[in-house]
Amino acid sequence: MVEYRIDRRSGVATYVQIVQQTKQALRLGVLRPGDRLPTAREVVEATAINPNTVLKAYRELEREGLVEARRGLGTFVRRSLGSVPADRSGLRARLADWLDEAHAEGLEREDMSALFRAALDEKYPEEQR
Amino acid sequence: MSEETAALKAVGLGLRYRRRRGHVLRDCSFRLPAGRVCALVGPNGAGKSTLLSLAAGLIRPTEGTVHVLGTGPAEARERFAYVAQDKPLPPQLTVAGTLRLGADLNRARWDAAAAGRIAYAHHAPDGDRSGSLDPGARIRSLSGGQRTRVALALAFGKRPELMLLDEPMADLDPLARRELLGALMGEAAEHGTTIVLSSHIVTELDGACDHLLLMGGGRVRLAGDPEELVAAHTLLTGPARDLTGHTVVESRGTDRQLTALVRPGGPPGDDWRTAAPSLEEVLLAHLRNPGAPDLVTEGTVNP
Structure with a gap:
């Protein structure tokens, strides 16, 4: 089961944070097809956000075909975002090596993140919205 | 807006105590959907x-009515x-x-x-x-x-x-x-x-x-969906001083630079830098400026 963490100061709309965290969980395999998402009640009791915000996020995920609402049962994962496989290719391990190297060079956590982001943006720029 | 039931509705609601001079509450009209x-x-x-x-x-209004459910x-x-x-x-x-x-x-x-x-x-x-x-x-x-x-x-x-x-x-x-x-x-x-x-x-x-x-001050100053209320406002910063066309909630500044929270009446000119205010900024600006016009977003007032 995913647990959502809402950062009220991030400037990212709350429903978008839920959408992003769900997708992240799908990519990492924390959520798999058939899994049930927490109910709106469960989410709002834990996070103290408005129920409509959760429903809006779930509708968005449903619109993208990632989850489906089953009447009276809950919201279930339809498909995963399986672009990160269980590391058969060793991608994650190589990234971990890279992090070790960066650390040895004296880079801080944020430096590493910024460097990765910069390389990613250069190679695969984000689509203009 | 659709004709949803209002959980709470006030029409011209007011209260004044005889001994005190002013109103504790005056001319409140709003509608809170269920x-x-x-x-x-x-x-x-x-x-x-x-x-x-x-x-x-618990108390009865001296003016207007309040409807509950x-x-x-x-x-x-x-x-x-x-x-x-x-x-x-x-x-x-x-x-x-x-x-x-x-x-x-x-x-x-x-x-x-x-x-x-x-x-x-x-x-x-x-x-x-x-x-x-x-x-x-x-x-x-x-x-x-x-x-x-x-x-x-x-x-x-x-x-x-x-x-x-x-x-x-x-x-x-x-x-x-x-x-x-x-x-x-x-x-x-x-x-x-x-x-x-x-x-x-x-x-x-x-x-x-x-x-x-x-x-x-005993009035409803803003009413509606917080996101809509915030979206109705823009923060303008710039050297210009002409705010005609906009509803100004608050403006502060020196001869050289003015910062204003407005409800834009059209696209602001090129000499303004614009930013989206936070909910808190919008609320505080209204409280600091009792004379700023009230805003009730669509759907809140409805007979």
Whole structure:
């Protein structure tokens, strides 16, 4: 089961944070097809956000075909975002090596993140919205 | 807007006391659709408690009317719960006795489990139960925060369609505040309960409310969906001074630079830098400027 963490100061709309965290969980395999998402009640009791915000996020995920609402049962994962496989290719391990190297060079956590982001943006720029 | 039922509706609502000169509340008109979570915000003395007391039928308006769940406060009494700021409870009763009294008074709809969850459950991570109440404790021996818990437990047990809560968080610690807000959102999710809660700290309710009433000087200054209210405003910064065409809420600055919060009347010129204000900025700007025009977003006022 995913647990959502809402950062009220991030400037990212709350429903978008839920959408992003769900997708992240799908990519990492924390959520798999058939899994049930927490109910709106469960989410709002834990996070103290408005129920409509959760429903809006779930509708968005449903619109993208990632989850489906089953009447009276809950919201279930339809498909995963399986672009990160269980590391058969060793991608994650190589990234971990890279992090070790960066650390040895004296880079801080944020430096590493910024460097990765910069390389990613250069190679695969984000689509203009 | 569709013709949804209003959980709370005020039309030209006002209250003045004979001895005091001015109005405590004047010309309040708004409409709160059912199922919303409404933050009632404003500084002390703005009229928040008066508005809630009028809605609860504790006092009668001297002008206008207030409709609760489509009828008058007296007729709707069994269907809403009101928690006053001073939480009057019988001091000699125990916590369990108070909840039993609640059950007796609300036989038809009483939900003992819901009341018990608020009074007795406490989800501290390490199993610390210091925040939960002893059923045998007398009300008079309780702290302010513990009394609040009992008063809220009564409100939840009543399983109301509408909750009117006057400063429910004021004497709760941060953990209890968070739990209460979570429990309230859970009620709203499960039963579609309409919730009105007053506070002078708006950031506390940010993210929880999908409706907002800003009171100031006995008036409703802003009413509507917080996101819509914020989106209606823009922060302008620039060397120019011409703000014609815009509704100016606040403008501050020197000869060289002006910063203004406006409701844009069209695209601002090139010499302005624009930014989106935060909800807090919008609210504070209205409170600092009592003369700024009120804003009630679409759908809130509707006969």
